[in-house]
Amino acid sequence: MITGLDHIQLAAPPGTEDALRAYYADLLGMTETPKPPALAARGGCWFEAGTARLHLGIEADFRPSQKAHPGIRVHGIAALAARLSAAGATVTWDDHLPGHRRFYSADPVGNRLEFLEPEGTLTEWDPCG
Secondary structure (H helix, E strand, O other), X not given: OXXXXXXXXXXXXXXXXXXXXXXXXXXXXXXXXXOOHHHHOOOOEEEEEOOEEEEEEEOOOOOOOOOOOOEEEOOOHHHHHHHHHHOOXXXXXXXXXOOEEEEEEEOOOOOEEEEEEEOOOOOOOOOOO
């Protein structure tokens, strides 16, 4: 039986780890976690925030998905959208999910990301959380 979701894995092209660190750690406030030595040799990087764990693996013929994406629950969604916009990321708001505020954006390699916050929980976003 399924007991939970351990992590989400996204792909990235070779040599993009520094850009991914700048985005996921510096901009989003996630913590980079060390990969086991046997996996570290493959490249990529792992991040976490709260119970959310995201693994970025290197793929030689990488192409970002046009539809598949993780849904990342946040607090202070308006402040996060402003922070991403100020950093040059495109933020596309979508109001088609009742009871939530949400937008789509992309990481530096083009992975589609959905950020959402249940309505009625609007708080200031704290990247150190």
